[in-house]
Amino acid sequence: MAGTTRKRNSRLGRMVRALALAVALVAGTATMPGAGTRPVSGDNWKLLVRSVACVRGPDVLLGEIADPVDAIDQRTWEAVSKVKLWKASDRIGRPVTIDRDKLLGVLRYYMGDMVRNLVLPSQLTIQTGGTVVSGEELEAAVVAFLTPRARDLSDDFEFRNLRLPLYYFFPNDYDTLSVELEGDLRPGSNQIRLRGVSPDGRTVSTKAGNVFVDVWKAVPVAAKPLNRFERVSRENVTFMRMNLAYNQDLWDGTGGPWRMVRPLGRNQPFSMAHLERVPPIEKGDVVTLVYQGKRIQLTMKAEALADADMGQQVSVRNMQSNKVIVATVVDNETVVVR
Known part of the structure; x- marks a missing residue:
């Protein structure tokens, strides 16, 4: 008998929550910009549930985990965003991940048929308190950090194979992201360090990343085949555009006088390993x-x-x-x- 009563109360609770959401939407009904007199109702709004989110508690609000997909009038958005879902975790600053199937079931429980208006991610990682930097925001921050350093190498560069965390949660509201390099930026593979920094400058957490930098530049190459001990002169040097990521330790065309340490083929770049300074006295002088x-x-x-x-x-x-x-x-x- 007690089990039957609990089931009846559970169904009644879901009906009440669904009715409350419908009432909230009706209260927020308005005209969409450019849509004539067509009202915004339960069928013509859609929200995209984020893959990462931070909530304040004690309840998770729909507006804390989802954003409008298309234009939605302010009154309707205010009504929808304040819909209460499940109780927020009491483990402050500890992310929890929910897969899509479980998330769908939970949202259907709280929203009923209105769940069809939600676009769900493959999973939702949610934290009570603190703040989160999304993958898109991480990439933007890293690119902004790297760009002026890449320009010091060449105006012709590209970042690729950017490997970063999918997200970065911080335990406190005012923690910030710091991006650092292990040494100077160089053509090829570079290690990136991401730090969560508290307002007083303490490191609260660290994560690693990696980026490959293509840097194109005109570099000196042999205008003709050069033999060992042959002197390098203007006549036997020309320039070609090359990717420095695959041509390390190249001669920049300065210094000297130089001579060849070993042979070099036509249109091949001069590395410093190919060159040595011409001594004041050479054999045969x-x-x-x-x-x-x-x-x-x-x-x-x-x-x-x-x-x-x-x-x-x-x-x-x-x-x-x-x-x-x-x-x-x-x-x-x-x-x-x-």
């Missing part, structure tokens, strides 16, 4: 050999037998006597024996 004694100084021509930098010692061959002597490099053309 004809240099001035200076003998400096206490009372005498002699000069003659000599051939360098190896590469050498400034201040280094190098073996040279006296071109008059063919004698090999070790001398010290003092400039691009002179070696000295003391």
Whole structure:
């Protein structure tokens, strides 16, 4: 007998809630802009239920979890948005996820046939208190953060494969989102760190993300095939537009003088691994050999037998006597024996 009474009361409760919603809609009836005199009724409004939402409690209101799909007059929206649903969770700041089937059943219980006016997500994640940043808002914040940094690399760039959380819940109303990079932005894959920050600057939570950055730029390439030890000059360098994400550690066309460390094919980009600075003295250079004694100084021509930098010692061959002597490099053309 008690079970029969509970079932009767449950059916009566659903009927009362459905009737209350219908009355609220009638009270909010008005004319849609541009629709002549056609009234907004229970059949010509539609709401999109969000995939994430925060509610204040003690009851979940329809307007806290759903938004109008099309134009709806203010009076009707005010009536619909204030419809009470289930009791909000008493676990403040703790998100709860409801799948679509369960959500449909719960909404049908509270709204009856009016549930057909709702477009449901695959799931609803809802939290009592705090605030939430949706996936769309996260992406917008990350792109806004990255854009000026990408422009420092090139005016021609693109973000892709942006992997971010579907949403980010914060436990408190005034927590904010902070976006950071691990190091400087670079072409290719970059790690992103998202932080929830309290008003006093404390980190309340962190999440990770990733983005791939394509950066196109005109870079130096070989105008013809270049061999090892061949000098890099204007005549054998041209420029081509390339994606730096797939061409790391490229030469920017400055510095030098340079020569090739290893061969490079035509239209291939110069990486720094292809280049080395031309030493002051190269093997085979004809240099001035200076003998400096206490009372005498002699000069003659000599051939360098190896590469050498400034201040280094190098073996040279006296071109008059063919004698090999070790001398010290003092400039691009002179070696000295003391």
